Amino acid sequence: MPTLTCEQALSLVVEPRSGPVPAGEAVDLTRHLRGCDDCRNGMIACREAIALVDGLRAGRLERDDAVALAAHLAGCDRCRARADEMRQSQALLEVIETPASVADRLSAAAAEHLTRQLRARALRTPFGWNALAYSDGGIILIERSEGGETDAYERLSERLEDFIVQERPRDDLGRRAVDKLAAYYEGRRPRFSEPLDFSLATPFIRDVLQATSRIPYGQVRPYAWVAREIGRPRAFRAVGQALHVNPLAPIVPCHRVIASDNTLGGYGGGLPMKESLLRMEGYLH
Amino acid sequence: MTTPATDDSALIAAYRQGDDGALSSLVERHQTAIYRLALGVLGSPHDAEDAAQESLIAMFRSLHAFRGESRFTTWLYRLTLNTCLKRKARARPDAPLSDEDSRAIPDNPGRGPDAEASRRWLREQVGGFLAALPNAYRVPVVLSDALDLPASEIAGLLDLSLPAAKARILRGRRQLRGHIERHCQEAGLTGWRELLV
Numbered sequence: 001m002p003t004l005t006c007e008q009a010l011s012l013v014v015e016p017r018s019g020p021v022p023a024g025e026a027v028d029l030t031r032h033l034r035g036c037d038d039c040r041n042g043m044i045a046c047r048e049a050i051a052l053v054d055g056l057r058a059g060r061l062e063r064d065d066a067v068a069l070a071a072h073l074a075g076c077d078r079c080r081a082r083a084d085e086m087r088q089s090q091a092l093l094e095v096i097e098t099p100a101s102v103a104d105r106l107s108a109a110a111a112e113h114l115t116r117q118l119r120a121r122a123l124r125t126p127f128g129w130n131a132l133a134y135s136d137g138g139i140i141l142i143e144r145s146e147g148g149e150t151d152a153y154e155r156l157s158e159r160l161e162d163f164i165v166q167e168r169p170r171d172d173l174g175r176r177a178v179d180k181l182a183a184y185y186e187g188r189r190p191r192f193s194e195p196l197d198f199s200l201a202t203p204f205i206r207d208v209l210q211a212t213s214r215i216p217y218g219q220v221r222p223y224a225w226v227a228r229e230i231g232r233p234r235a236f237r238a239v240g241q242a243l244h245v246n247p248l249a250p251i252v253p254c255h256r257v258i259a260s261d262n263t264l265g266g267y268g269g270g271l272p273m274k275e276s277l278l279r280m281e282g283y284l285h
Numbered sequence: 286m287t288t289p290a291t292d293d294s295a296l297i298a299a300y301r302q303g304d305d306g307a308l309s310s311l312v313e314r315h316q317t318a319i320y321r322l323a324l325g326v327l328g329s330p331h332d333a334e335d336a337a338q339e340s341l342i343a344m345f346r347s348l349h350a351f352r353g354e355s356r357f358t359t360w361l362y363r364l365t366l367n368t369c370l371k372r373k374a375r376a377r378p379d380a381p382l383s384d385e386d387s388r389a390i391p392d393n394p395g396r397g398p399d400a401e402a403s404r405r406w407l408r409e410q411v412g413g414f415l416a417a418l419p420n421a422y423r424v425p426v427v428l429s430d431a432l433d434l435p436a437s438e439i440a441g442l443l444d445l446s447l448p449a450a451k452a453r454i455l456r457g458r459r460q461l462r463g464h465i466e467r468h469c470q471e472a473g474l475t476g477w478r479e480l481l482v
Binding site for chain 1: 300301302303305308309312316317319320321324330333334337338341342345346348349407411414415426427429430431435436451455457458459461462465
């Protein structure tokens with residue numbers, strides 16, 4: 001009785017064909033497979049074939065796996081249908097391109113985001129490191145850290161809960177602000193004219209900070225003065241609390257606000273620092 | 286002169302260092318995937334366009350929360366998926382797309398003189414074919430066949446077991462094929478299988 005050689009059996013199952021193996025050839029193949037351990041060991045189950053089909057898509061199949069899969073698919077209508085479904089689905093979905101209108105909108109969103117993107121720059125001061133966060137809208141936060149530059153940046157990031165990027169080469173705002181802060185800590189009197197972004201402050205705190213900004217270098221005002229300036233003369237305690245969370249010290253000079261009895265009151269950075277700043281500005285001797 | 290960053294983490298690092306171009310590269314690199322996923326979840330090209338933009342803005346806002354513990358794409362797709370699902374819940378809370386809903390498929394096949402025109406027409410119907418799939422199948426199929434994610438990652442993204450994810454991908458593909466077949470027959474488009482190669 002003629003039987004197939006292994007090569008013939010393999011070619012029978014591996015050869016591309018549009019339908020299942022014809023009945024006559026299938027009988028020969030079955031007979032061969034019954035008697036041939038080598039060929040039978042090369043057969044795989046549907047479960048394995050489907051796993052290989054997934055690998056096929058990315059061209060990740062080893063040659064032996066590809067042959068085993070082809071052999072299986074040639075004889076298994078169900079798996080061949082699944083493989084076809086996969087190819088058709090991929091062919092259909094892989095052509096979904098981003099319409100030009102979407103690409104334009106996404107580019108515009110990215111460009112807009114960049115104008116609001118917070119950038120940061122740090123400087124060493126006599127009181128530890130200062131890190132400034134700012135966007136095109138102005139300086140939004142100055143954090144102080146005695147733990148070093150990295151810690152100062154991390155504090156910014158935590159407080160703002162935002163992605164902070166380092167300064168871009170063409171940025172001018174951060175560089176100017178840092179230069180002026182450095183000059184300030186050296187005892188000079190820079191004029192801080194950079195825009196300030198009060199979006200971290202409530203409306204009340206913003207009013208307090210804006211009034212405080214008007215106190216000249218080397219001078220002080222009582223909490224009650226600030227309260228009067230913002231039209232809330234009885235809110236001097238709340239003024240103290242607002243200044244305690246000043247996000248823009250020392251550009252907004254909350255250290256220049258003291259108690260009505262000429263004692264220093266409080267300070268977010270600690271009273272020794274308030275005293276040092278007022279001494280540096282010449283108010284205290 | 287620095288070499289342009291070629292992978293996501295390098296692009297994010299470059300952006301953090303102040304390179305605005307790196308953000309644009311990141312957007313260009315992933316915009317198709319974001320749009321495909323949005324189209325997969327929402328079915329409508331118009332909604333997908335809005336959702337893609339919304340997802341991108343959400344990505345910008347929460348980039349600080351990406352710690353590099355997972356692949357960027359896994360993180361981005363989860364964020365896009367959540368943005369789209371929220372949008373879907375907001376828009377039509379009681380009306381999920383059903384597998385019987387094939388209204389999104391246009392009636393006119395626009396038969397062309399050649400295979401290329403037919404192929405183009407068929408591909409233009411993708412949104413409609415997707416919309417006709419039930420949610421449970423549409424999203425896994427898109428993640429698998431449009432975004433090329435392995436089943437294990439899809440299972441993680443959709444909070445499914447691996448066998449469930451695989452089963453949904455297989456059933457989704459089968460339904461998709463069924464929809465295409467039915468639609469092409471109705472439209473008198475023969476040989477559609479050959480068009481999809």
